[in-house]
Amino acid sequence: MHLRAAVALLFLPAALVCAQKAPGNAPVNAPIPAAPVTTISAQSTLVLVPTLVKTKKGDLVFTLTANDFTITDNNVDQKVHLEEDTGDQPLALVVAIETGGGGASQFDKYHNLATMIESIVGQVPRRIAVVTFDSEPEILQDFTPNLALMEDAIQNLPPGDSGAAILDAVDYSVDLLRKQPPQYRRAILLIGETVDHGSKVRIEDALRAVSDTNTAIYSLAFSSSRSGISHEASKLNDPNPGPEHGCFSHDPNTDPTVRDDGTKGKPEESKGTQYYDCLAELLPPLRLAKMAAILGMNGLHKNAPETVAKLTGGEYFHFNSQRDLERGLATISNHVPNRYVLSFQPQMPQPGLHAITVTLKDHPDLVVTARSSYWAGDAATAQPQP
Numbered sequence: 001m002h003l004r005a006a007v008a009l010l011f012l013p014a015a016l017v018c019a020q021k022a023p024g025n026a027p028v029n030a031p032i033p034a035a036p037v038t039t040i041s042a043q044s045t046l047v048l049v050p051t052l053v054k055t056k057k058g059d060l061v062f063t064l065t066a067n068d069f070t071i072t073d074n075n076v077d078q079k080v081h082l083e084e085d086t087g088d089q090p091l092a093l094v095v096a097i098e099t100g101g102g103g104a105s106q107f108d109k110y111h112n113l114a115t116m117i118e119s120i121v122g123q124v125p126r127r128i129a130v131v132t133f134d135s136e137p138e139i140l141q142d143f144t145p146n147l148a149l150m151e152d153a154i155q156n157l158p159p160g161d162s163g164a165a166i167l168d169a170v171d172y173s174v175d176l177l178r179k180q181p182p183q184y185r186r187a188i189l190l191i192g193e194t195v196d197h198g199s200k201v202r203i204e205d206a207l208r209a210v211s212d213t214n215t216a217i218y219s220l221a222f223s224s225s226r227s228g229i230s231h232e233a234s235k236l237n238d239p240n241p242g243p244e245h246g247c248f249s250h251d252p253n254t255d256p257t258v259r260d261d262g263t264k265g266k267p268e269e270s271k272g273t274q275y276y277d278c279l280a281e282l283l284p285p286l287r288l289a290k291m292a293a294i295l296g297m298n299g300l301h302k303n304a305p306e307t308v309a310k311l312t313g314g315e316y317f318h319f320n321s322q323r324d325l326e327r328g329l330a331t332i333s334n335h336v337p338n339r340y341v342l343s344f345q346p347q348m349p350q351p352g353l354h355a356i357t358v359t360l361k362d363h364p365d366l367v368v369t370a371r372s373s374y375w376a377g378d379a380a381t382a383q384p385q386p
Contacts (some may be wrong), residue, residue, distance in 0.1 A: 003207065004335065031205050040092030046348050048083070049074070050313050051358055051370040052335055060338050061366055072343055072357045078344035090125035092180040093117075094173040095150070096178040098192030100134020100160030106191075106222055107157055109322040114151035116329035117189065120336055127184065129176060133169035134160025135198045143180065163198035164224075167206040170217070174209045186215040186357070187314075187336070194318075195224035196304045208375050210308050212213040216371075217314040219305030220331050221324055259364075313339075342370075349376040 049071060053061040066082040095117060097103065097110075121128065130141040130153040141153035170190065177186040199206070210217065263349035309316040315335065316326030342358065 023134075041259075045376065047344055047346065047356075047374050049356060049358060049370050050115060050214075050216055051340045051368060052338070052341050053340065054248060055361070056365060056367060056368075060334070062338065064161075064363075064367075066341065066342070068360055068363065069340075069342055069357045070361055071342060073344070073346050073349075074354050075357075078092075078346060078347075081343045082320070083343055085342040088124060090127070090184045091121055092127045092184040093187050093189060094129045094131055095154070095155070095189045096133060096137070096169045096173050096191065097157060098134070098160075098164055098166070099132045099157050099163035100167075101162060101197055102193050102222065102224070103134070103164065104159040105167060106169070107159075109319070109325050110154060110157070111322070112326060112328075114147065114154050115149065116326060117150065118147055118334065119333040120265070120329065122312070122333075122337055123225055127175075130154060131169060131176070132157060132160065133163075133165055133172075133192070135165055137169040137172040143176075149296070164193055165199040166192055166196040166197055166303055167199035167201050170304075170308055171206055171209045172268060174252055188215060188217045189332075190217055190219045190305050192221060192305060193224040194221045194303045194305060197224075204267045206308075210311050215312060216336075217308045217312045218336075219309040219314065219316045220319055220328050221316070222305070222319055222323030223307040234274045257276040311372055313369060316376070327337055346376075350377050 007202055027288055048309075051069070066080045069082075071078045071080050076148060098106075115329075116126070127143040128141075128145070128147070128150045130138060130150060131137055132140050140157075141149055144150065165195075170188065173188045177188070180186065185214045201209075231377045306316040308314075315332060317324070317331070319325040319328060333382060352375070354376055356370070356372055356374060356375050358368050360368060
């Protein structure tokens, strides 16, 4: 099942070749005319949903079966399958580190980063690449199984310019991962600030890039300055309704903002996660997928690392210190190999963004983390193979 667990949307073309027999009254030694060949192509879409299940205390749960889960695709129930032995699959990982903006000021926290990444990868076959980004992303170390090369790249990060093109870096990293062998799991470890500065990729394209591959994104972010957040927020026209102190109200538990002088201010509004948690309560089913896309775009404006992690079923951690960073990395290293990989096959999926919900049938005390969407391509663009 390695191939099935390597891609989020796997189009499986099939062909049936039918040959006609020679007419019954033809001479025995007469040459048989060439039979016409008919090719019939069929399309099947496999959607994979990596899922983490924890108790409310944070302990991992390993004993569930496919029958314990419910998956809806645009609010339609799906038949759930559980992929087996996915933890032993090889892993392709891109470590994307911000070197522009405020990124260079964080370099002193990365002394043990390579060791922690080795713990995340584990003992499976691996390919690791290091990407840096400021106003533009670039590859610092191409994919290699050699951990020493990865460590050397991280310990010699070049300071960048004033940019922090987070979405460009995500799009660039996803494109690199698309070129890796299909039997490899795909993941991005994204380290940077919370607010994007200077990305050229369109928000819609960034959203599609993280939705149409089976790439899990794990994000660790330090706070952007208040001036940067205010600048980005000024571009938004956020009409999302909500009662005072209700679902979309300000969350006092968000990360504190770090001002330009280094002091902490009030928590900035970080609604990316709130929006997704509120969807099931407030939106009618037929509007769910489109609204998820819109709210996902808003989340990308406000906290890009948090939102891309949420979209892909990964995890997001904020850090102020080296200890915070290493605590987040340790949690990721424990969670990466211990996810359930659920799958389903929607019948005739509509092209475009699909909203996924994953719930447990009889375990209200457990907490589920899973990808929230996928992108279905147009079947007409698929290339059937004879």
